[in-house]
Amino acid sequence: MKTWEKILVEASAAWEKETKEEGARVGCALFCIRTGRQAELDAGKLFLPASNNKLWTSIAALECLGKNYCWTTRFTVHDRALCIHGGGDPGFGWEEALIVARHLKKKGMTQLPPVLFLDNSWLTGRPWGTGWAWDDLAQGYGARVESLIMEGNRIIFRAAPEGEASRLSWYPELPSVQVIPHLSWTKARYSDVTVEREGNTHRFRLQGRLSRREPEVSGAVWCGARFFAEVFVETCRHAGILIPDRWEVREGVPESGTRITVEYASRPLSKVLHRVNRDSDNLTAEILLRTLGLEGKGVDHETAGLEVVRETLGKWKLTGPAVYTDGSGLSGYNLSSPRALAELLRTFLRREDFPIFLDSLSLYGVHGTLADRVEEFPAGTTVAAKTGSLAGVKTLTGYLLRSGLPRYGFSLMVNGLLEEENGERLQDMFLARLASFR
Structure with missing residues (x-):
């Protein structure tokens, strides 16, 4: 078995043994930015994304409204x-x-x-x-x-x-x-x-x-x-x-x-994105969605905003979410796959506004919803990512960085948890293994 697949399988197996979360569903998509190599674990299956849904909304808003957009x-x-x-x-x-x-x-x-x-x-x-x-x-x-x-x-x-x-x-x-x-x-x-x-x-x-x-x-x-x-x-x-x-x-x-x-x-969209992705503010994400509808369709309802997001993803030839019903991910109707979110990360790497998007993500142990995470990584290594939490749900999608530059992209999604903190434990174990891989 390839080394990368071992990282995914071994982290999941060790986690199940430690936490007794045998009934939880785990999916992951991982890719190397430099080589394009990728690995997957049930990456095509659908999961409740929780606030990882904000990634679809915020990236489309940055593309369609522009970094200087104000309210x-x-x-x-x-x-x-x-x-x-x-x-x-x-x-x-x-x-x-x-x-x-x-x-x-x-x-x-x-x-x-x-x-x-x-x-x-x-x-x-x-x-x-x-x-x-x-x-x-x-x-x-x-x-x-x-x-x-x-x-x-x-x-x-x-x-x-x-x-x-x-x-x-x-x-x-x-x-x-x-x-x-x-x-x-x-x-x-x-x-x-x-x-x-x-x-x-x-x-x-x-x-x-x-x-x-x-x-x-x-x-x-x-x-x-x-x-x-x-x-x-x-x-x-x-x-x-x-x-x-x-x-x-x-x-x-x-x-x-x-x-x-x-x-x-207001502050420009480039800074407002911090509220969406770092702080995971649901109201701000929903404002982005409705603004997309107003600017793109002349209609202020969320349905128009959803159409604009899907049209934007279609231009990039991305699969997108299987079910996309709100801008924030608070809805229990949303469904996305780790593979689709990883595709989004890979595609936006090539966009001019990628540094703004990267800066909007939480940083392990530094700020945002990852501020209190204490996993020790090798020197010069950190993680910038978007968290997601609902009852029984923990998701994490983002980049592992070395010397400030993205080296790996990943989407790790867990549904059906008995204890939500166990989902964070799996994230830490997975990222520790990935950070130590050379």
Whole structure:
């Protein structure tokens, strides 16, 4: 048997013996960039890709939208109203809002008008992806996809590792937020917390176990546009703008003429990709998909974005995903094979924007979702890759680098896990063997 195939088979066999995960399905595709040599283990079979699905979305977005693409949020002041026009900026948050508030004050808005109009019309489709589970929608990773996005449309709850697990602070600090915590500490590596939200409120119930290594959990807000307005009012207060005792929120655009305009452009796509691939942010991936639909088809629904991605892959003569239903991989309907993802990695190596894509991936032990991985590789060797996690699913697709240059490409996919940490153990064992191979 060839040496490369031995790496795949031996790593899988040793892992099954160590973890007792005999029922899990493992597939892997591996290729050498310099020689083109490849090896496979059930690489043509279909797996739930989890967040490896973001690779299809992000690479197509980089190709079709361009590295300098930006999203713009516009603020217009009228006679007795302020209108906020959403443009889908996935990275807009408190700091950005404070910059805008200071600009508005400098231009003459010393007191907030009593009426805030919210123009949330940039996106008109459903605020969630196809196949998202109902019990994901209150979790921070299931945040609503809307034209107006503030702090990822989620609230972060955090406990001090040295204190009580149920003693929480949260960000942004808003008077409308209420928390009912039923939490305890766990020695496990990751937290296991269920987030429930009561109807159209910011009243959250948190139940489960927090890890001291990651003592925080996030909840999705009930309405991104309303949340945007509430946070923006607070940033205006911080900027020294007078806030009326009573103010109201309306949907749409005011009829009176505009007196002041401030526009805020997002960071370019080349940097936004970090949110998608390093941080594995579902909302940002879904914004990319809908933006592809708007720019490519003139339609803001995810279906149009999916068509653009498939057309792009078709131009490159790639197999692509067998089932592709959302941009982020949170859906349980998606199916891809390790072979198809490896083909994508191999093809994009030749594209002009490959360095931007490579830079967007997580780096073992350094940043992103691989920051806490501690596998020791030979000097000058590291791994840049996209992780994926769902219940019973662990996937990893990327490159092994030597002296900063990609030497091997791989896609390793595991479904049917009893313990998700066991999937990470297989990834570590496989990559350690690959890194030591000469």
